[in-house]
Amino acid sequence: MRFVHVADAHIGSWRDPKLKEISVQAFKESIDFAIQKKADFYLIAGDLFNTALPSIDHVKEVVKQLKKLRNQNIRVYFIAGSHDYSPSGKTMLDVIEEADLGINVMKGTITENKLNLKFTTDKETNTKLTGINGLKGMLDRHNYETMNKEELEQETGFKIFLFHTSLDELKPKHLEQMTSYSTNLLPKGFDYYAGGHIHITENKTIPGYKNMVYPGPLFPANFSELEKLKTGSFYYYEDGEITKIEVKTKETITTEFDANNKTTEEIKKEIEQRFAFEDVKNKIILIRIIGQLKDGKPQDLDITNTIKKLLEKQAYYVMKSTTKLLGPDTYEEQNHKENTEEEIITEYLNQVPNNFKDEKNTILELIKTLSQEKNEAEKTTDYEHRIKHDAEQIINKNIKDF
Secondary structure, eight states: OEEEEEOOOOBTOOSSHHHHHHHHHHHHHHHHHHHHTTOSEEEEESOSBSSSSOOHHHHHHHHHHHHHHHHTTOEEEEEOOTTTOOTTSOOHHHHHHHTTSOEEOOEEEEETTEEEEEOEEETTTTEEEEEOOOOGGGTTHHHHHHBOHHHHHHOOSOEEEEEESOBGGGOOGGGTTSOOBOGGGSOSOOSEEEEESSOOEEEEEETTEEEEEEEOOSSOOSHHHHHHHOSEEEEEEETTEEEEEEEOSSOEEEEEEEOTTOOHHHHHHHHHHHTTTOOOBTOEEEEEEEEEOSSSOGGGOOOHHHHHHHHHTTBSEEEEEOTTEEOTTHHHHHHHHHHHHHHHHHHTTTSSOOOBSSHHHHHHHHHHHHTOOOOTTOOHHHHHHHHHHHHHHHHHHHBOOO
């Protein structure tokens, strides 16, 4: 048996047309790989699109690619992700299923407050698939908690469970603040757990749960992810062997410049010298500038001319990040601001009834979260969803248990 497992394509996530095109290209490459390997089926573990109502152009391209799979008799099974769903519960994936281009495997009934999932059986391999759609703000928790796991565990045969959420046992350290579920909420004894949602690559087996797999995004969705991952990826399963496949659409060059005790002019010169003889043709260039300037303000650091030169040398795309760049007085200003905030919070503590374990720390965490800036190339709606999601996680984490 052969299958491809992808997640978090987030088609349409980038604002810039060139980067939008790469996310589509990454999806195409995974489709072509499945056809080349003569896969039996293709799994999508949520967030195929970046929004519940994607652009017509992106829908047309996805439909075109899924038709290629259907023409090769490669079946498509999926669940919706937190980005695929609108607040009303509508999703473009419903249209894809109606067009017979794929099957959402979250099917079942609710009886006496129990979610009874039903298996979708792949007729040619007899593989049995089921799973739970991802929802924003971890609102899918109720489905996991009410799922009739015993019935699923008793089913015989090769079984795959698709999920789109964060799990405690697979969550990396840099995401430890993210709300997640215990793996125990999932049914045991499946042969493969096809994950999505958190943008990491992981293939792990823990007692009772074999082949817990996160494939990573098909293409990184923001500056920081590009910096960390540099490329997209998915997993390929063939007769028990699981292989990570990198999607090398464009080479990414990451650079970091230390601005500590330097002027804006010194940093500009340093950046220009760094790329003077670099082969940047058809590559994505990431320029991150960190530290505390000797003088001037972060907004005074204009490297437009350097970016122009890189594009003239046929760089595919150039991005800069100054989110960690500070002016000479920023530390003092920030410390004063934090001290003032803490004094005000302390003064008004316990004046309103609440269920927080630690009211003061909860408020400080919320202020920090709500003060976050937009990431490079992040859409306003995505930024707002991220901030709301992070705030909900802080509140949920700090609510007293009763």
